Amino acid sequence: MASSRNPYPHMKTTTTGPVIATLMFELVNSPCDATGILMGRLDHRQDTRFNDADDQPTISDRYSMVLEQAAVCRDCDGFYNDDGSINEGAYRRMVPPESDSRVIGWFRFRRYSRLVPSLREVVVHENLRKRAQALVQRGFMYSIWSYRMSDSDSLHSYHYSFLRRFDSVFQPVSVCILNLK
Numbered sequence: 001m002a003s004s005r006n007p008y009p010h011m012k013t014t015t016t017g018p019v020i021a022t023l024m025f026e027l028v029n030s031p032c033d034a035t036g037i038l039m040g041r042l043d044h045r046q047d048t049r050f051n052d053a054d055d056q057p058t059i060s061d062r063y064s065m066v067l068e069q070a071a072v073c074r075d076c077d078g079f080y081n082d083d084g085s086i087n088e089g090a091y092r093r094m095v096p097p098e099s100d101s102r103v104i105g106w107f108r109f110r111r112y113s114r115l116v117p118s119l120r121e122v123v124v125h126e127n128l129r130k131r132a133q134a135l136v137q138r139g140f141m142y143s144i145w146s147y148r149m150s151d152s153d154s155l156h157s158y159h160y161s162f163l164r165r166f167d168s169v170f171q172p173v174s175v176c177i178l179n180l181k
Contacts, residue, residue: 011139012174014043015067020177023070024158027109027145032076037094038105038143039064040068040084042136051110065104065141065173084123086131101133104160105141115144115161117170125165141173 027034045062073079073096079090095103108121117125121142130139146159162180163170 002117011063011069011164012176012177013141014064014176015040016126017179019067019069019176023038023072023107025144026070026072028071028147028156031151034072034109035078035080035081036070036107037091037103038067038070038107038141039095039099039102040066040104041102042066042104042139064176065136065139067104068102070107080120080124080127082120084120084127086124088125093109095163100131103132104136104139105143105150105164107143107145109145109147111147113146115146115159117144117163119141122165122170136165143169 006168026036043064043066045064047060047062049058049060071092075093077089077090078086079094081087083169106125121144125140125142126180131138132140141162141164143160143162148157148159149155150157160175162173162175164173165171
């Protein structure tokens with residue numbers, strides 16, 4: 001299999017504290033493990049650096065998926081079927097047709113589990129990625145969330161990972177929460 005060039009070598013996810021806090025609140029208060037859609041936009045920034053030794057500037061492209069909203073599926077069965085195909089009715093209850101261009105990824109919340117995609121989640125990811133806007137397809141994200149409580153129920157810990165699939169492998173994407181730096 002020939003390796004294609006990475007279209008977004010410096011990809012990161014940018015969001016704000018209120019978006020993450022709202023998502024965490026929805027997930028923890030969910031009666032079951034939850035799934036949902038991540039909405040936002042793809043930002044592109046070009047950095048130009050000048051060096052005294054070179055007469056040519058160095059130009060680097062920086063891409064960021066800006067997470068602006070998360071739509072949680074209220075149905076405990078999620079928005080996909082057992083075989084990984086998308087349940088159109090459940091999907092449309094979260095994402096109306098006019099919001100299709102804002103879909104940048106999806107998430108899954110599983111209590112007390114590892115942050116590793118299952119085989120079904122890989123199939124769901126590919127099915128959703130094919131539906132995504134062409135510009136976002138190669139940077140389409142998958143976020144896994146987990147929640148644990150200590151034995152004494154005094155410590156609640158949240159774990160999450162943002163991933164994107166490139167060359168058939170999920171790669172981690174750095175997350176920048178703007179007002180929590």
